[in-house]
Amino acid sequence: MSSVTVIGGGLIGLASALRLADAGHTVTLMDPSPASGATHHAGGMLAPVAEVVYRQEDLFPLMVRSAELYPGLLEVVAKHTDLPTGYRREGTMVVAADRADSAHLSELADYQATHGMAVERLPVRQARALEPALSPQLAGAVLIPGDHQVNPRMFATALLDALHNLGVTVVRERATALPDDEQVVLANGLGAGELYPGLHLRPVYGDILRLGVPDHLQPLLTRVVRGFVEDRPVYLIPRTDNTLAIGATSREDNRPIPRASAVHDLLRDAIRLVPGIEECDFLEATTGARPGTPDDLPYLGRVDEQLIISTGYFRHGILLTALAADATLALVEGRDPGIDLRACHPHRHHKPVSKQGVSS
């Protein structure tokens, strides 16, 4: 068994620490404020199909594999805590606001079906039978039964409790250098580049709203609804705590606070799909920074005998948590991670000359 320090307590670091501790390794987790990064703001959709992006074929197998691994990860969580994760398996519906959006939706559904993904076109009437709160004015709908969700904040709290119950030491401090006497997993999101130069990470901001659904509207929605409204994407995520998250923005303008216009746009588009949202309580609008990489693939792999890097999960870090934790355990134990990670090698954009020095 190894002694392992995991740097970073977002979902990636927390779940990796859990799998390691569950397997009997001695784990220390370092984070001045666990789950305060992208994890705190994330939607929590586990959506390998709905999130498919054209020409990102290297990402599909990772997303699909991680979705397969999720139930197993949640079983390990449930072994060590009774706290909920907000996991819901009702699936995802994708809807179109107008005829042009409907054409876009059809193209995407064709692409998904060509890649062997389970998608089912629905007449709007049938979509509304499943989700009566949807607007009668919609132009098209597709059901994706295999795309699920967790509540990232709940899940992080459950993971921290599980780590506590497993005896993992959580050091609430910022790492300023890499420990050099044991196995280290560098999983501190956007902060990883400070400790390991050569990683090309950049913040990609996203705004997200949280609404409370009043009792008389319950359940407003039972599954995730994603939509296109005049070509703008929007998603609505109903959670087990009677809240609804609304998001979809993606921007690289270094503004860490939501613009008033972004809040307006998200609400307007969400209300167009689900008019009852007008009646909800407005609880919160926040902005998170996704750890982006130049090719949208994570940095995941071993770079020397002591160091494993696991960051750059960009738009899919909640989904890819199960894969990241599983691969990290395999890498620590010197086993084959069971999936080809060559495209994710942390040195693919720049090989650093030294861990803490300036790279050439």
Ligand SMILES: Cc1cc2nc3c(=O)[nH]c(=O)nc-3n(C[C@H](O)[C@H](O)[C@H](O)COP(=O)(O)OP(=O)(O)OC[C@H]3O[C@@H](n4cnc5c(N)ncnc54)[C@H](O)[C@@H]3O)c2cc1C
């Ligand atoms: C608005 C929004 C919506 C999103 N929706 C989804 C979604 O629906 N589905 C999905 O799959 N993904 C989604 N994502 C992406 C997802 O949130 C990220 O990919 C994921 O949270 C990355 O997790 P992480 O643990 O790598 O990083 P983070 O959650 O950012 O955690 C990094 C941690 O490292 C710590 N840290 C930093 N520096 C140090 C240091 N020097 N020492 C110790 N600790 C340090 C920080 O305190 C932080 O807790 C969304 C992101 C945003 C912003």
